Amino acid sequence: MELRGLGMLYNAANLFIDDHIRNGLGEKTAIYYRDQQICYRELQERTNQTGNMLRTLGYKLEDRIIMVCHDSPEFIYTFFGAIKIGAVPIPVNTMMQPADYEYFLNNSRAKGLIIHADLWEALQHLKERFVFLEHVIVIYESADIKRGGTLDFYRLLDRASKELDVAPTNKDDAAFWLFSSGSTGEPKGVIHLQHDMEYALNTYAKQVLKITEDDRCLSASKLYFAYGLGGGLYFPLGVGASTILVKERPLPEMIFEAIETYKPTIFFGVPTLYGAMIDYVQKTGKQFDLRSLRVCVSAGEALPPAFYQKWKELFNVDILDGIGSTEALHIFISNRLGDIKEGSSGKVVPGYDVKIIDSQGMELPPNEIGDLVIHGDSIAHGYWNLHEQNKKKFVGDWLYIGDKYYRDEDGYYWYCGRSDDMLKVGGIWVSPIEIENCLLQHDDVLEAAVVSIENDRNLTIPKAFVVLKDGIEPSKEKEEELKQFAKQHLAHYKHPRVIEFIDQLPKTATGKIQRFKLRELLKHQ
Known part of the structure; x- marks a missing residue:
């Protein structure tokens, strides 16, 4: 009417x-x-x-x-x-x-x-x-x-x-x-x-996840996050499916217990949690029955290929990595079942338009790093009471995400870091994500975060903060071992020149690494 x-x-x-x-x-x-x-x-x-x-x-x-x-x-x-x-x-x-x-x-x-x-x-x-x-x-x-x-x-x-x-x-x-x-x-x-949830449902949930009323969804990401609100609330309710709610903090043992008890078919997690769940299994030797799951989803940060590979090896279920944002409401670039390129964010979700642009707003060709902007009808009306920020973030039909990306020749998108996290080493853009993913391939590394520092000649070089797995002791020998490992797997200018061991990395409530806090830490060292 x-x-x-x-x-x-x-x-x-x-x-x-x-x-x-x-x-x-x-x-x-x-x-x-x-x-x-x-x-x-x-x-x-x-x-x-x-x-x-x-x-x-x-x-x-x-x-x-x-x-x-x-x-x-x-x-x-x-x-x-x-x-x-x-x-x-x-x-x-x-x-x-x-x-x-x-x-x-x-x-x-x-x-x-x-x-x-x-x-x-x-x-x-x-x-x-x-x-x-x-x-x-x-x-x-x-x-x-x-x-x-x-x-x-x-x-x-x-x-x-x-x-x-x-x-x-x-x-x-x-x-x-x-x-x-x-x-x-x-x-x-x-x-x-009012229409934003239906748009995200009809694009990502129905076309990528193929969600139906026969599914049961479990989201480790809480409902007050945009990612969790979709996975744990309006995706399942939008198709007449079921949601499984867990009040407690999503610790590995609790999530494993919820999966075995309620038998979800779709699980929504974040890279930090996937890493912790893998580490929990490896440390305890416990076996868990995850056969009810037909697909897992990851967002919030780029999923390290090492996590994807180990999860698939342990549980024989795919993790679909993707990128979304609070402003876009949910995921707009994603890997698909049967179409996964490890380490990438996948391809554009039908219903969204995506461009990678330079500082002048010109669209870049494949394999050139630039700013990611998107268009789609789930994008927010704007920020409350922030006129100047609205003008910078919401430009015409396009939302400026604030991430650096490149697109390869096959249409897969690769996350390089937040716009203010990128490193320029020897005049060449370097993604902290690439270095971090390399370090995560090492058996002793639980987490890693890379920022830039200046050496004694005022040149920019990468520095890695590394969290070691339980039972692995920090040492000069371990630092040198990790540097040599990175040298073997990365271009010579990308490997971390300095490695500092740290007990835990600063993160947002959604699990995103706060590299700016590491940069602040460096100022006081």
Whole structure:
């Protein structure tokens, strides 16, 4: 239906939840969570109750609600309940410091906060500093906890109607925000529209993953990340499949246990986790049954070829590496089943256009490193309240990703690093990723990160920070061994001239290495 001034009505909750009831999937399991199996009918009822709860409290179109929720059914009820009434849910990282939540709440001007009780305990002392906040709705797991001026999520929910009319939104209304990970500077509020999830579903999930209602999805990346939101929420719900939610931190043993218990068919991980899971198997000698998996996915950082090869050897299942971003919502370049080039990000996902350009904006030929820009209809409306950054990042139809890439003659794209991470050695661009991947081929190396330094002649040279596997001791001999290993596998100007052993690498919450922090560390040495 189209109403004058409103455009064609569209609300994402219709597609991802309500349509499945109309299509006869009401009794099918939508969510596996601990010992619960929540069917689509119950998911719809709880989503409707959440929307009605919010409406009763006075929430209207475009009112913003910060979600600090574990990966749990309440996350999904809140996310789609808010969207269904036209309010704007903003899921944020559950592992931040109290001051970070003050930033999220005040920057977004959120009217409401929906938060799990254990997370509220660490935050409640700052309540008076939340300038725009009107309601704190706490998800309590025990009826005996003192509520101290907060509202009880389930007490309100259980009084609300299970019937809910959808708000008169259209496809270009704001549906939800995601905050960027803030790998440099403050996190930015990324505004996504009602139609963005459907676009990512129809391009990447359906065409690359070939997802169907018979799949079960498990995402180690949490739902408050763009990557996890797709893999663990709107991809499975978009096709009437099932999602498996794990509240706890994704440690190797826990993820192995979840795979064996719930038998997912699609697993979404990040390179750091794949490396840790491989190392866990090699250290413990334990065997795990991963035969339910038909495909694994990796994003967040480039997947080292060594991880892909070892995972395939151990479990006989492919990892499809790809690149996405919070601004693009999900993956737009990816390897495919039956079409994998190890170390590359793969080929462009149908529905997206990609260019590699120079500093003048001219498109580069194959094998020349430049800036990656993309075009596609899941790209965000823009950043909240950041006029100058919007002009630099969103240029016409194109999104500037901030990564350096090249494309080979066969159409595969190769990640070279963040634009500000690239090294110029002897006047030649060098990718830190290439050096890191080489070092990761060595049996003693768990992780590596490469940055540039100046030598005593003021020339730029590569320096590697290396995390060794458990039981391997740092030494001058080990440093020399790794240098010689790199020399044997890389062009002479690329090998790391200096290697420093480190206990752990600085990373964002999404697992991306923060090389700028390593550069800062060098300034104080």
